Amino acid sequence: MSKSIQVEIKDQVAKISLNRPEVFNSFNREMAFALQDELKNCASNKEVRAILLTGNGKAFCAGQDLKEVTDPELNPGFKSILEEHYNPIIQLIRSIGKPIVAAVNGVAAGAGANIALACDIVVATEHAAFIQAFSKIGLIPDSAGTFxxxxxxxxxxxxxxxxxxxxxxxxxxxxxxxxxxxFSAASFEEETWKMVSQLAKMPTKALALTKEALNQSLTSNLEEQLALESKNQIEAASTADYQEGVNAFIEKRKPNFKGK
Known part of the structure; x- marks a missing residue:
């Protein structure tokens, strides 16, 4: 297992931490593949109902490790970096049927900023900053930044x-x-964990169907969106969590959703 990514599963939340703090969690090939693997693991793990993506150290992610792309022996080339590293990460974030929260603990630059912005919910500490740093070295925003x-x-x-x-x-x-x-630096971790813990206790299938509908809304017309809402609402209404939510409302108690 790669040391560039750390994963902790607690209370049905998978906390994924980018772990190259010495280079502000900038991506190299190893970390990109490791993040993809962990996202896939979280997608298939039934004990995980929400995902928290953050960084260790002072930064969230400084984007691409420029030492890799300037080393003639290590450089995989931009075609590989985009098509094998970043594009699959973005596609996984958007396709996984579980809420993904980006907790931006410091600077998020370049691909690091855009990976965060692709998540379902983005929160940040008061000292965080977001930078589309690409133009400063003659590049364009990637990792779905222009989307x-x-x-x-x-x-x-x-x-x-x-x-x-x-x-x-x-x-x-x-x-x-x-x-x-x-959030303030003092309350950032507590508030972030409170939010993602709440998501992990919510009706997971309904959240997945909501995510699917939001994804489609980026490219569909009104008729297509209404049709998908109808389909997804009918599917949501057939879940055990919907029945539990209705029963809890009628009985004036807090629902106990199981994600089913």
């Missing part, structure tokens, strides 16, 4: 951030809708 960023904050602001590479504070990221919330 999600304009949808989160609007075309004009996304265009400016992609071209100028400005640093966005956690406070500003929340204000413009780039992330859900930011």
């Amino acid at each position: 999600f960023l304009p949808r989160l904050i609007g075309f004009q602001k996304a265009s400016a951030l992609a071209m100028l590479g400005d640093k966005v504070s956690a406070e500003e990221a929340e204000r413009i809708g780039m992330i859900y919330k930011y």
